Amino acid sequence: MLEPQKTLDTYYLEARRDLLEVAALLDRYDRSVEKQGQKAEDESRLNSLLEAMSLLSGGDHPKANRTEQLLNHFAKVS
Amino acid sequence: MQIIQPHYHAIARTAQDYERMAMSGVVAVCEPAFWAGFDRRYPETFIDYFAQISEFEPTRAAEFGIRHYCWVAVNPKEAENTELTQEVLRHMPEFLEKPTCLGVGETGLHKSTQNEIDSLQAHVEIAMKHDQLVLIHTPHLSDKAHGTKTVLEVLAGMDVNPDKIWIDHVEEQTIESVLDAGYWAGMTLYPVTKCSPRRSVDILEKYSTERLLVNSSADWGPSDPFTLQESIVEFRRRGHSLQEAVEIYHNNPCRFLGQNPKWDIKPITIREE
Structure with a gap:
């Protein structure tokens, strides 16, 4: 590493x-x-991206699992 | 579609590039003089380099049916060696007479030091004196905005014809000031460090395309001459017509470079029978 x-x-x-x-x-x-x-009729993908960036920039991530969190977050959007 | 690569450093690339470019519709490349990855120590090294890009490279490109043109200059990184710069400048007019040399470039700024500014001014003066086109490099990454502003300030203090000056490597934070001042602006598409193919199309859609040029990246570092074709595919994917693409990726270079009579490739109009 x-x-x-x-x-x-x-x-x-x-x-x-x-x-x-x-x-x-x-x-x-x-x-x-x-x-x-x-x-757009459906802005859910836009909102998903904005929320993802918020997730990245916010708080501590002691488990160093931002990627996993994002994947779970994006899984909510089709 | 016929394509022109306005900014291509053939000296750092293999013949495979030429072959693939020819297969993708590239009809001409233009090779500005640039930094070799190390600081050259002798004026004679530049003179050999200028001979290589003005005499040898056209023959290598011709094997694949591609026209090769060049520009000559001391690049900004080597402008700190003022003695060398002066000596190379003294020899430049003889290369400006070469049948495939289009003008003075790429001069410009890297760290925007006084020596670089002096060199830029000297290059532009030679170009104007010999009625040549000028290609100006602007700095990379965090130095770009400041360096571009300085380039514009230097030019504003000189007697220049903006129609004959192409300021290169613009991005979203610098393009407006370059176009507002009446110069041609070039976007250079790199895999990582400069503009990207998608962003180049955003810029083409946002601004008037009248004075815009699109270059790929082709040097000895991480670069990709086919970012130009990526930009074309992206442009077409967004619904722009083939003629609109031809205007940008073929005809605009012809219009700028055609100010030098040595450039004899004419703009194209697509006509359906």
Whole structure:
């Protein structure tokens, strides 16, 4: 297993890229809503993503099981 | 679909790239001079490098039916060596005369030091003096916004024709200022560190595409020349027409690069019988 600093240094840029993709998706959705003048009929997938980010940013995760938590969270959305 | 790769470092790639690019519709690549991964010590090394990209690479590309053009410059990372920069600049006009050389680039900023700024100014001055196009590199990651702002400030203090200047590697936080100032803007699509194919299409949908160029990434680091094709597929997937794609991925490079008469590839209009 990599040391803590090495872990961050190794994976930071890839995580940065992935977060930018999520941000771009949310912007894309907002622009589409603005252009079409209406929201998606079912926004559950949008809400699921927003809740997932909230889960990631909130509190301590002593079991280091964020991935498992997210998978369980996403399982609620079809 | 015919595609132009406006920013491609062939010297760092294998012939397999050319073969696959040809199979995917690439008809021309443009190779700006760039950093070799280490700081070169001698002006002669640059001169050989310029000869390689202006004389040898066109022959390698031609084997696959691809046109190869180049740009010459001292890249920003090596601008700290002011003596070397001055000496290379002295030799640059002879390469600007080469039949496939399109202009001065990629110059620009990396850490935005005074030496880099001086080098950028000297490159732009040479370009304007010889009526050349200019390709300007902007910094990566956290230095990008500041570096792009500095590039724009440097150019604002010079007598330049914005039509002939392409500021490269723009992303969401820098594109507006570049387009507002009247320059051409290029997006460079990397697997990790710069813009992505999907984000490039978001940008194409958000802004006027009149002065936008899309590049893949093709160098000696983690890069992928087919991010350009990924962008095209994403663009088409979102319902944009083939002609709209041709305008961006073929005709826009033709319009910018065609300001140099050496570039003789013309914009295409698709006509149905």
